[in-house]
Each structure stands twice: as C-alpha cells, then as structure tokens.
Amino acid sequence: MRSDDARRAILVATAEQFLAKGYERLTIQGVAAEAKVGKQTIYRWWTGKAELLAECLVEGLLWDDELTVGDTGDLVRDVSDWLAGLLDVGRTGVAELLRSLLGAAAGDEALATHLDALLRGQLEGGITRRFQLGRERGEVAEEVDTVLATDLLLGLVMVRTLTRRPSTTAEVEALVRRLLAP
Known part of the structure; x- marks a missing residue:
C-alpha cells in the first residue's frame, strides 16, 4: 500500500x-x-x-458540512440553526460526537486547539467568520462583542452536551437574539 x-x-x-x-x-x-x-x-x-x-x-472526516454555520443572509437564523445542530435538536448523533471530542480534548492540547479552531473557525463555515460577515453587512452592531458572544454560545453547547440537557430551537434563537442585540 x-x-x-x-x-x-x-x-x-x-x-x-x-x-x-x-x-x-x-x-x-x-x-x-x-x-x-x-x-x-x-x-x-x-x-x-x-x-x-x-x-x-x-481532514473533515468527523465534521460534515451540516455542522458549519450557513450563510442565508439572516445571521440570527444561521447561528441559531448551527447551534441547534450542535445541540442535537432535530438531528441525532452530534451531541454524542461532541461529548466524545470534548472528553478527548480535555486531555490533549493539540486536539483541543483543533476543536476550538473548528468551532470558532475564521474560515468559511465558522462562527467567527459568520459574525464578521454579519458585522460587514450591518447585522451586528459595532458595540456587540462577538468574541464574548461566541464564547457564551460555545459554553452553552459544551455544558448542554456534557450534561445531556436538551435544548429547543426557540430557546437557542432567543439566546442568539439577546447576545447580538446592541
């Protein structure tokens, strides 16, 4: 071979x-x-x-395109849909994948770095990039701290994933709206 x-x-x-x-x-x-x-x-x-x-x-073998932040032109919907996907709302298996990745990343700095880069993503498909586009398009006010919003949203994903506490799409959307409000 x-x-x-x-x-x-x-x-x-x-x-x-x-x-x-x-x-x-x-x-x-x-x-x-x-x-x-x-x-x-x-x-x-x-x-x-x-x-x-x-x-x-x-290499994209564990994370598929459905787990990237979309760009429909509606920042709140795009981020809410992404978070709902990560939280297994309407889709099974993602929370289990995340639980396992979080457990592995807790003990390995390199894996943690890769997981963080994947979730935050400066590139297309990442939340950081989607927030940047949102700011350029006027969907996010200048006074909104998108780094803090990202940390809070990812913190929600981690806590809910590890504790197996369910989320709803409405709950996620309300949180995103609140974090992005000026």
Whole structure:
C-alpha cells in the first residue's frame, strides 16, 4: 500500500472507529486492523489517538458540512440553526460526537486547539467568520462583542452536551437574539 493510501486508510479507520466506539474505546490496534496496516505505520506518523483525531478533524472526516454555520443572509437564523445542530435538536448523533471530542480534548492540547479552531473557525463555515460577515453587512452592531458572544454560545453547547440537557430551537434563537442585540 502506498503511503498516501495508507495514511488515508488510517484516517478513515480512525474516524469510523471513533464514531462507532467513542474515544475511550478507540485503540491504535483496532485502527491498524481496520486500515490493514501495522501499528508501527501509525506510530511513524502520529503519536497517538488524540493526534489521529485532530487530523481527522482537519481532514473533515468527523465534521460534515451540516455542522458549519450557513450563510442565508439572516445571521440570527444561521447561528441559531448551527447551534441547534450542535445541540442535537432535530438531528441525532452530534451531541454524542461532541461529548466524545470534548472528553478527548480535555486531555490533549493539540486536539483541543483543533476543536476550538473548528468551532470558532475564521474560515468559511465558522462562527467567527459568520459574525464578521454579519458585522460587514450591518447585522451586528459595532458595540456587540462577538468574541464574548461566541464564547457564551460555545459554553452553552459544551455544558448542554456534557450534561445531556436538551435544548429547543426557540430557546437557542432567543439566546442568539439577546447576545447580538446592541
């Protein structure tokens, strides 16, 4: 197997194993078996499972387009829909993925950095970028602290995800409106 093929097979196997088993039950041996490579091949490129997961995040193997902030021209709706998606409102499995990622990120700085970058995202699809566009379009007043709003919204996601406390779309939308009000 060529190294590019092996690398891709390892990342796909990692994502599949993580999604099926969660972080705690994810093993390098299981990934190696599914990818049909030796453990030494994995350790040649990555130091462990947290680093593998971080690369899976970067490669888009754990986070799909439905989990990015949309741009319909309505900032409140776009951010509310994104948050509702993260909080499993109307969609199952996302909260479980986040719970596992948060648990893994708590013990690994590199993975935490990647998860933070993914959630905040300066690039298209991230909340920071969507707030920037909103400000440029006049949807967000200058006096609104979008960094603080982002932290508060992500804090809500983390607490609700970890405590398994349900959210509603109406509740999320009301919070976003309040945070973005001048």
